[in-house]
Amino acid sequence: MTTKSQPVIAAPLSTQGPLKLTTPSLLRTRLLLATLTGRALHITSIRPNSLTPGLTPAEISLLRLLDTLTNGSHLEISLTGTSLYYRPGLLTANGGKPITHTIPSDAERGVTWYLEALAILAPFCKAKLDVTLKGGVITASTPLDYSVDTFRSVVLPALAKAGIERSTELRVLRRSSASKTKKGALYGAGEVQFLCGHQVRIPKTVHLTTAGRIKRIRGVAYATGLSGSVNARTIEAARGVVNRFVADVYIYSDVGKACIVKNGYGEPGKEGKMEGTKKCGVGYGISLVAETTLGGVFSGEASGGEGEAAEDVGRRAAYALLEEVGQSGAFGKIGLRVLMTMMAMGQEGDVGRICVGREQVDEELVGLWRDLKAICGGQVAIRDAEDARNGELIIGVVGRGVGNVGRKVA
Known part of the structure; x- marks a missing residue:
């Protein structure tokens, strides 16, 4: 027997x-x-x-x-x-109750450094997530982080590829570019709200093995504490580059007031000890996003530096977008980290596959693969793509079935 x-x-x-x-x-x-x-x-x-x-x-x-x-x-x-x-x-996401988190004024990181972490954790929370970030919030792009407009146009579509798309929203309550202290440190004073009410048990397995063709370009030009003509000049310069490749181009303009903070804000040891107020977060920039026929999203952006003309910023963002698209792959570099993390959390044994360009594989992406193996026990396989035009690679990520252990089963 x-x-x-x-x-x-x-x-x-x-x-x-x-x-x-x-x-x-x-x-x-x-x-x-x-x-x-x-x-x-x-x-x-x-x-x-x-x-x-x-x-x-x-x-x-x-x-x-x-x-x-x-x-x-x-x-x-x-x-x-x-x-x-x-x-x-x-x-638990605080039991679904709203959360207000104050970022220190000397954090020197853009708010998307925190938002990307929230976007990865939110689908696995026990209840809906409602987080408001204020304090030293920099909504524009910085040398280390991208802008909130790029987050909304790239990271949220990446979550949608993994089946997370309902009740997910980013609200920019107050914009703030990066201001500098006398020592060159960056600080801001904006405010954003991130909401995600789509909790999943297991993310959907992602299969993006083909790089699509660019069908349209969208963008947002923003300015805080400056005239709206700065946005107009930035948009005109960016369109002068990308209109030669794609006819469907639309760039929005967002103009806001500068933030008013107390003197000493953003400087450790001086905050709250000086009288008077000052303007904070004055600046401008532009974020461009190219969408493909297969749902891929590529981004390029730039923010205005000291003494830099608005036309130069617009062209710099357009060339950054073209460079990102030229690296091939099915998705932009920013969304790859979110996608591969969701693929590793997916159904146990299922293999998600995504096409990436060789130039997209950098030290940070390889570090993610190593941490997935060390912490999650996940496996990553790499092979050449079939009929690759520019030497693309197919990255396979084995799901570990981690899922959402706190979600209630209906």
């Missing part, structure tokens, strides 16, 4: 010991993957030789935000900030 063998059930990641990592490389990605899988992390050697060792104000702010989104998280930071122990809790 034969009997059926019982399936072997692997121990959940939360019961394993903490994963030991070094250096602050891709710290945000590691924290997000740990929060999704429930795996504890012990990260050491966080900038030990820097003039300002340890965690940055932006990273500490992100840890506080994660603590607000979860229930039962445990966090330990050494006195010098060079060592971090993080044991994540259950993603």
